[in-house]
Amino acid sequence: MDSPVVTLDQWNTFVAVVEQGGFAQAAKYLGCSQSAVSYNVGKLQERLGVQLFAIEGRKAILTDAGRSLLDRARALVQDALALEAQARQYIEGYEAEIRLVVDKAFPTDILVAALGRFARTCKDTLVHLEEAVTTRVEEAVVRGQTDLGIGSTVPKDYLADHLLDIRLVAVAHPEHPLHKLRRPLTREDLMQETQVVISDSWASRKADSSWVGTSGKWYVASLETSLAVIRSGAGYGWLPKHMIEEAVRRGELKPLPLAQGKSRRVPLYLIYTRDYGPKSAVTELANILKELVRMPASERAAELVPPAASKPAAESGGG
Numbered sequence: 001m002d003s004p005v006v007t008l009d010q011w012n013t014f015v016a017v018v019e020q021g022g023f024a025q026a027a028k029y030l031g032c033s034q035s036a037v038s039y040n041v042g043k044l045q046e047r048l049g050v051q052l053f054a055i056e057g058r059k060a061i062l063t064d065a066g067r068s069l070l071d072r073a074r075a076l077v078q079d080a081l082a083l084e085a086q087a088r089q090y091i092e093g094y095e096a097e098i099r100l101v102v103d104k105a106f107p108t109d110i111l112v113a114a115l116g117r118f119a120r121t122c123k124d125t126l127v128h129l130e131e132a133v134t135t136r137v138e139e140a141v142v143r144g145q146t147d148l149g150i151g152s153t154v155p156k157d158y159l160a161d162h163l164l165d166i167r168l169v170a171v172a173h174p175e176h177p178l179h180k181l182r183r184p185l186t187r188e189d190l191m192q193e194t195q196v197v198i199s200d201s202w203a204s205r206k207a208d209s210s211w212v213g214t215s216g217k218w219y220v221a222s223l224e225t226s227l228a229v230i231r232s233g234a235g236y237g238w239l240p241k242h243m244i245e246e247a248v249r250r251g252e253l254k255p256l257p258l259a260q261g262k263s264r265r266v267p268l269y270l271i272y273t274r275d276y277g278p279k280s281a282v283t284e285l286a287n288i289l290k291e292l293v294r295m296p297a298s299e300r301a302a303e304l305v306p307p308a309a310s311k312p313a314a315e316s317g318g319g
Helices: 008-020 023-030 034-048 064-092 108-121 135-142 187-191 223-231 241-249 281-294 297-303
Strands: 053-056 059-062 097-103 126-132 148-151 159-172 195-202 205-208 217-220 237-240 263-272
Touching: 008 023, 008 034, 008 064, 023 034, 059 064, 097 135, 097 281, 108 126, 108 281, 108 297, 126 135, 135 148, 148 281, 159 241, 159 281, 195 223, 195 237, 217 223, 223 237, 223 241, 237 241, 263 281
Parallel strands: 097 126, 097 148, 195 217
Antiparallel strands: 053 059, 148 263, 159 237, 159 263, 195 205
16 A cells, blocks of 8 residues: 655645635644745645745745645545544543634524524534635635534535525515506616615635626625615515514515516524544534424424523412
């Protein structure tokens, strides 16, 4: 059996240079000197016999060979981390802390109920929660910045379970010009007004929730800001049904009477960054989330009541 000519540390350094954006940034991320990073990359290229980076000015640019090896190098590093984590589980049991990145469209009541039950089950495990939009969940999964992700896109080569579908509804302020047309709306009607779009970027890739090619758009970075802008009457947009129900009841928002496309369902998935054993706190949290999304809302509400606030059982009285 042949032995590798390249060390895992060298592959890890290669991946760090790419993901951190340069040799100096990789050195800071890895906690070593820049000369150590340069040495590792040099040795990696020497032993492989291929050039992975081309130096242009002060920037290291991936060559075609570097790009072709990057995905497998990432997978190799992630597999090594997973192997180490699995070994630690046999010694330590549940992890001391886990990371969770959740799309902000995921219902808050389910998230809070899940974290509450998890805290009671895994009392010694700290959860680092990040609520994000669109591609940030995918970024965190691919870059190994989370243990679990809840998002609408499953990155290539990752496993995921479908959790639920989020219904997005087209809404505007009741006094918005679109409502004053007092008829079923068309795409052309929408194109005359300002659409509020949730947008972010990852690795210079732009993504947004825009569905209509209007010239007038407001780009915002969160669902909360989108809700506030639309509620002010400045534009229209599609928002999660569970987020707008109260505003609709109060008369602050009104669904748009579109002829087509009044609403749309967007799936949210529970994304696993690697395989976790049965003793893992990540597995425990994943199981809790999957159970709660299937639970009727009335039963789930009981999960939100602190144990101390629960009423004591009634005593039976004498005749």
